[in-house]
Amino acid sequence: MALVLGSLQLGLLYxxxxxxxxxxxxxxxxxxxxxxxxxxxGLAVSAAFTVAGHPMLGILFAILAGALAGVITGFLxxxxxxxxxxxxILTMSGLYTVNLCIMGSSSxxxxxxxDTLFKMSYDLFGLDKEICKLLIAALMVIVIxxxxxxxxxxxxxxCIRATGDNEEMVKxxxxxxxxxxxxxxxxxxxxxxLCGGLIxxxxxxxxxxxxxxxxxxxxxxxxxxxxxxxxxxxxxxxLSAIVGSVVYRFIVALAMSNSFFPAYxxxxxxxxxxxxxxxxxxxxxxxxxxxxxxxxxxxxxxxxSEQKGGK
Amino acid sequence: xxxxxxxxxxxLKGTPNEHRALNDLSLTLExxxxxxxxxxxxAGKSTLFGAVCGNFILDKGxxxxxxxxxxxMSEHKRARRIGRVFQDPMRGTAPNMTIEExxxxxxxxxxxNPFKFAITKKDSMMFRDYLSRFSMGLEERMDAKVGMLSGGxxxxxxxxxxxxxxxxxxxxxxxTAALDPATAEKVMSITKEIVAEKKLTTMMITxxxxxxxxxxxxxxxxxxxxIILDVRDKEKSELTxxxxxxxxxxxxxxxxxxxxxxxx
Numbered sequence: 001m002a003l004v005l006g007s008l009q010l011g012l013l014y015x016x017x018x019x020x021x022x023x024x025x026x027x028x029x030x031x032x033x034x035x036x037x038x039x040x041x042g043l044a045v046s047a048a049f050t051v052a053g054h055p056m057l058g059i060l061f062a063i064l065a066g067a068l069a070g071v072i073t074g075f076l077x078x079x080x081x082x083x084x085x086x087x088x089i090l091t092m093s094g095l096y097t098v099n100l101c102i103m104g105s106s107s108x109x110x111x112x113x114x115d116t117l118f119k120m121s122y123d124l125f126g127l128d129k130e131i132c133k134l135l136i137a138a139l140m141v142i143v144i145x146x147x148x149x150x151x152x153x154x155x156x157x158x159c160i161r162a163t164g165d166n167e168e169m170v171k172x173x174x175x176x177x178x179x180x181x182x183x184x185x186x187x188x189x190x191x192x193x194l195c196g197g198l199i200x201x202x203x204x205x206x207x208x209x210x211x212x213x214x215x216x217x218x219x220x221x222x223x224x225x226x227x228x229x230x231x232x233x234x235x236x237x238x239l240s241a242i243v244g245s246v247v248y249r250f251i252v253a254l255a256m257s258n259s260f261f262p263a264y265x266x267x268x269x270x271x272x273x274x275x276x277x278x279x280x281x282x283x284x285x286x287x288x289x290x291x292x293x294x295x296x297x298x299x300x301x302x303x304x305s306e307q308k309g310g311k
Numbered sequence: 312x313x314x315x316x317x318x319x320x321x322x323l324k325g326t327p328n329e330h331r332a333l334n335d336l337s338l339t340l341e342x343x344x345x346x347x348x349x350x351x352x353x354a355g356k357s358t359l360f361g362a363v364c365g366n367f368i369l370d371k372g373x374x375x376x377x378x379x380x381x382x383x384m385s386e387h388k389r390a391r392r393i394g395r396v397f398q399d400p401m402r403g404t405a406p407n408m409t410i411e412e413x414x415x416x417x418x419x420x421x422x423x424n425p426f427k428f429a430i431t432k433k434d435s436m437m438f439r440d441y442l443s444r445f446s447m448g449l450e451e452r453m454d455a456k457v458g459m460l461s462g463g464x465x466x467x468x469x470x471x472x473x474x475x476x477x478x479x480x481x482x483x484x485x486x487t488a489a490l491d492p493a494t495a496e497k498v499m500s501i502t503k504e505i506v507a508e509k510k511l512t513t514m515m516i517t518x519x520x521x522x523x524x525x526x527x528x529x530x531x532x533x534x535x536x537x538i539i540l541d542v543r544d545k546e547k548s549e550l551t552x553x554x555x556x557x558x559x560x561x562x563x564x565x566x567x568x569x570x571x572x573x574x575x
Contacts, residue, residue: 155415156425158408162416165405172364172403173472174390174420232407232456 005130007253011246012137013198014221016144018241020066020191021218026237027152028184029164030077033088033215035192037095038069040211042193044102047109047206055117059197066193067186069095074182092211099208107208116201133202140198144191145238151187152234160184161234192218213267220270221245223277312377312512313340313480318362319371320536332358333369334536340480344543345506345513345527349520355536356516360482363514365389377479391420394473396466396486403469406458410449410468413457414438417472441471445501463494467501474505481506483515499526520552532559 017039024032042062049058069091076087103109121132151157162170163180170177192214200206225244229236255261261269320333332355340346348356362369363376365386373382381389397403404413415429415438435453443450447467449460457465466486473481483502487495503526506513517523523530530547532540532555539562542550550558 153428153430154426155419155429158412158416158429159419159425161408161412162405165407166402168402169405170416171386172390172395173417174387175416176385176387 002130003253003257004250005134007249008246009130009133009137009202011249012134012141012242013195013202014217014249015141015242015245016191016195016198017214017218018221018225018245019141019145019148019238020188020195021215022222022237022241023148023184023188023191025219025222027161027164027234028181028188030084030185031088031215031219032073032185032188033085034069034073034091034185034189035088035215035218036211036213037092037099038066038189038193038211039196039214040099040208041065041069041095041102042196043200043206043210044099044109044196044208045193046197047111047200048102048104050111050114050116050201051109053114055115055120055201058201059117059194062197063190063194066196067190069193070185070187070189071182073189074178074185077185078178078181096208103206103208109206111201111204111206116204117198118201137198137202140194141242144194145242148187148191148238149235152238156180156183157234213270216267216270216274217248219274220277221248223274224248224251312342312344313363313514314338314375315359315362315372316375317372318359318369318374320358320362320367320369332536333362335372336537337372338531338538340512340514342512343510344529345511346515346529346531347523347527348514348516348531348533349518349523350533354533356533357484358536359533360395360484360514360516363389363480363482364393364395392479393482394478394480395482396469396473396484398485398488400462400465400469400489403472404457404465407456409454410442410457410460411435411438411453413468414441414472414475417475420476441475445471461494463490463498466490466498470498470502470505474509474511477509477511479512481511481513483513485516485518488518520555524550524552524555530555532562534562 017035021032021035024030024035042065045065046055046058046062049055049061073087073091076082076090077084080087082090100107118133118136121136122129125132125135127135152161159170159175160180160183162173162175163177163184167177170180196210199210221244222241223244224247225240225242226237228243228247229240252266255266255269256263315336315338318333318336318338320331322328322330322332330353334355336355336359338359348359350356361367363374365381365384365388368383373380375381376389376392381392405416408416411430415434418434418438419425419429439450439453442453445467447464449464449468452460457468460468470486486502487498490498499522502515505511513527515523515526517526524547528547529543530540530550531538540555540558
């Protein structure tokens, strides 16, 4: 039971990460490495505010911090003409220093002694601790998901989706693609940093290395989610990111509890999941091609031998 | 309506491949002109369109649209005033979005508030009505991804997107060249219908000399970045295919060298 509840809590919280990755990776069509920095950025900001006694403000500023990170990456990509992946790496790398600075140049910050959003809610609702955590996680992810779904059906949302789909066409229809790209990166990273901010208060500590490999976790969630929800609309995509994140956490919990893998194998397993999933279309067409070539060969060999036999 | 003043553009300046694409070109379009543009490969036809649309900034000279100086205006801002259809049907539409969403995207030119819902019931009805006028069966497939449509259908959708909100200028860059003859004709007739109805000022590049003679009220022939022939109205309607080719050889002292232009 504790396992199920814990996985559900984590899955929903990391659903915010998965939605952020979905926006940059699927909608904008950019593998955005800023995620690794912005996740920790949100985590660090939230932890610092919590230590100072303002957990709510911490969450708010975590979102703003992530959005800022996204804007910086967007600026590097568009106005400065830097390759999208390199732009993300630059921001991520730079944020490492910023995050250490926020955490008072220590790589760890404990929030055990401080009031967090989750601790405050136990007193407020008077419910079971685990249920409270679940409620907050669910509430957060639902509110943000609804906001995203509405947003991507507005004009500006439509423009962002078109930017990822056909940049050339968007340019020819009076939309500034620099603006749509920067905005999408800000929103995506805002969501990712919000996830980091909540995770810091949820687990009661912040670690400078929390963001390492987080992009792959997010991608794995998005891809797993797409296995469950096949529809290709934005609404389906955002919901599938959350579903994927929850399923991912269950897989992780299951693997850990049965000691299939040692804990440190997690990143390798995630990478393999993502690698295999992204390679599937190519493998499929390769196998189909092989089959076709085989039948083609049989056919022309048959015709050839008939002709020879005829002579 | 549209005015180009001494437009000059050289690509790859200072390299062995230096190419002067527009050579001191001046052009004035009257309101309601439907101009067909012909010329051999590398004559500067597409560069002319690029200069008007803002794909690049001119080296020298200026561009004016409806009295407004747009010489240094960015591409997307010009796009609010200019509609453009490319030869490649893939370029004008977003393949993973539905027909309705594509139309809504184009309709955005008219909107002020970007945070309103993109497609209201009213819009949806309007798009449907609009599509149904062209009897392509598109109005029944409003929720279909544009990527599922044929090249001709995509070109029609692009054309509708460009003209739904009346642009000051419509640029057609060989927009039927990638289509099969029957579809090309259909798209062409829809083009003529829309241009006539909305009285659009239009420029159309074509490699089909016959179509260039049949369409519009004015014909430009480009060569080496210069306008070498500009006929309009009565003079144009009296021009024949042979006459056009003779004029070309006179001007350039050489035979028209483009098989594609002749074979059509």
